[in-house]
Amino acid sequence: MTDAPAPDAPFRPRRGRVVPLVVAGVFVLICTAVAVGMGVAGQWGLGDQLALVAFGVAVGAFLARYAAIRATPGEAGLTVRNLMLTRTVGWDEIEAVRFVDGDPWVSLELTDTDVVAVMAVQRVDGDRGRAEADRLLALVRARRRG
Numbered sequence: 001m002t003d004a005p006a007p008d009a010p011f012r013p014r015r016g017r018v019v020p021l022v023v024a025g026v027f028v029l030i031c032t033a034v035a036v037g038m039g040v041a042g043q044w045g046l047g048d049q050l051a052l053v054a055f056g057v058a059v060g061a062f063l064a065r066y067a068a069i070r071a072t073p074g075e076a077g078l079t080v081r082n083l084m085l086t087r088t089v090g091w092d093e094i095e096a097v098r099f100v101d102g103d104p105w106v107s108l109e110l111t112d113t114d115v116v117a118v119m120a121v122q123r124v125d126g127d128r129g130r131a132e133a134d135r136l137l138a139l140v141r142a143r144r145r146g
Contacts, residue, residue, distance in 0.1 A: 004131075007139055011071040011120040011132055024063035031056025071120040073139055078108075082119045089116055091143040099123075099133040106133050 035049040035056075044052075065083060072079045077090040089108060096109040099121070106121040121132045 005135070007135065007142070008073045010073070011118070011136060013069060013120055013122040014125045014128060016069060016119070016122050016124065017067045020063040020067040024060035024067075027063070028053075028056045028060040031059075069119045071118050071136070073143075078118075078136075078140075080108075080116055080118050080120070082117060087116060091140065092145055094140050094144065097133065097137040097140055099130070106136060 031052050035044070035052040038044040038052075039046070039049045068081065069083065070081050072081075074088075077088050077093070079086065079088045089110065093110045093112070094108050095111050098107045098109060099105075104119075104123055106118040108116045108118060110116065118136070121136060122129050125132070
């Protein structure tokens with residue numbers, strides 16, 4: 001039996017956190033092994049080996065950033081950390097919380113007609129993702145003034 005998170009607990013994807021970290025580790029290991037192997041075989045010089053390892057580390061860092069996606073509720077609003085950008089949206093700015101069938105993650109429709117993706121609540125998490133979307137909606141309703 002899993003305990004439901006506190007209403008104001010941070011939102012984080014489950015699979016969207018584990019899979020990228022595993023793939024990042026495997027990718028770095030493979031790039032390093034290939035670089036070492038090509039160096040031992042005499043096919044590549046040190047610069048080529050370092051370039052492949054650097055590429056592996058860069059891809060691993062990108063995947064680690066993906067694993068760090070979250071949405072954190074606070075007094076002022078919801079801080080949404082997506083893949084590239086972090087943005088804080090005030091509770092009163094949120095007009096609607098959408099999780100339409102087929103969408104990969106929740107979207108916030110704002111009063112200024114902007115739409116903010118909340119990648120921390122993902123459809124791939126199944127029932128848990130749906131429950132997190134419902135929790136986010138309840139939190140927005142409770143925190144919004146008027």
